[in-house]
Amino acid sequence: MESLFDDSALARAGGIVRPGVWHLPGWLSPAAQEWIVARFFQWGHGPVPPHRTHINGHPMSVQSLSLGWHWSPNRYSKTADDLGGAPVAPMEQWLVRLGQNAVAEATGDAQRAAAYLPDAAIVNFYDHQATMGMHQDADERINAPVVSLSIGDSATFRLGNTENRNRPWQDLRLASGDLLIFDGPARFAYHGVTRIHPSTAPAGCHLGAGRINITLRQTGLQAI
Ligand SMILES: O=C(O)CCC(=O)C(=O)O
Numbered sequence: 001m002e003s004l005f006d007d008s009a010l011a012r013a014g015g016i017v018r019p020g021v022w023h024l025p026g027w028l029s030p031a032a033q034e035w036i037v038a039r040f041f042q043w044g045h046g047p048v049p050p051h052r053t054h055i056n057g058h059p060m061s062v063q064s065l066s067l068g069w070h071w072s073p074n075r076y077s078k079t080a081d082d083l084g085g086a087p088v089a090p091m092e093q094w095l096v097r098l099g100q101n102a103v104a105e106a107t108g109d110a111q112r113a114a115a116y117l118p119d120a121a122i123v124n125f126y127d128h129q130a131t132m133g134m135h136q137d138a139d140e141r142i143n144a145p146v147v148s149l150s151i152g153d154s155a156t157f158r159l160g161n162t163e164n165r166n167r168p169w170q171d172l173r174l175a176s177g178d179l180l181i182f183d184g185p186a187r188f189a190y191h192g193v194t195r196i197h198p199s200t201a202p203a204g205c206h207l208g209a210g211r212i213n214i215t216l217r218q219t220g221l222q223a224i
């Protein structure tokens with residue numbers, strides 16, 4: 001019953017939000033969402049467990065883990081140096097292919113998609129209280145697309161301008177299965193998450209309460 005009225009039942013327009021931003025609602029099939037949730041629980045076993053990254057001494061409200069490169073503020077590393085030095089889990093090849101398919105389908109630019117080789121995934125878990133302040137994804141060295149996948153409860157995602165964390169911005173609702181890409185003129189747009197909407201997830205994704213967001217990034221860094 002619950003799943004009849006989850007957010008995936010809403011008819012939502014998708015496509016180009018503004019130059020460089022694409023939103024494809026329900027891009028991940030229900031089966032893919034369920035499969036990724038199962039993988040998410042496996043990632044939780046380590047080697048670096050989900051953690052609240054500290055920014056300026058304060059823990060973020062989201063719990064994060066990384067694949068490929070460990071992210072800590074302003075820095076990517078191969079070991080989680082802020083958490084005892086465990087090696088980061090490897091990037092998974094199905095995520096690379098998923099990212100390439102996402103870029104190809106959203107943008108229609110086959111060359112940009114083929115050149116896209118994301119080597120890091122940041123996996124965030126939001127409980128119902130969690131939010132993310134306005135920021136730029138600017139720790140990557142090259143200007144490749146950011147591919148964002150959302151699963152579980154819906155979120156209000158705030159998409160700002162490229163100059164500062166203030167207005168103008170626009171609020172988008174990201175539901176389970178949604179794909180969002182920012183690239184080109186919007187690659188360095190400020191963005192954040194202002195709210196999680198409880199009880200909006202499809203029951204079949206089996207996450208329980210909360211939201212997962214996975215962002216795929218191409219860092220431009222070389223492992224040494
Ligand atoms: O949860 C989201 O939709 C955005 C996450 C994000 O901005 C990030 O991980 O840098």
Ligand SMILES: [Fe+2]
Pocket residue numbers: 135136137191
């Ligand atoms: Fe971000």
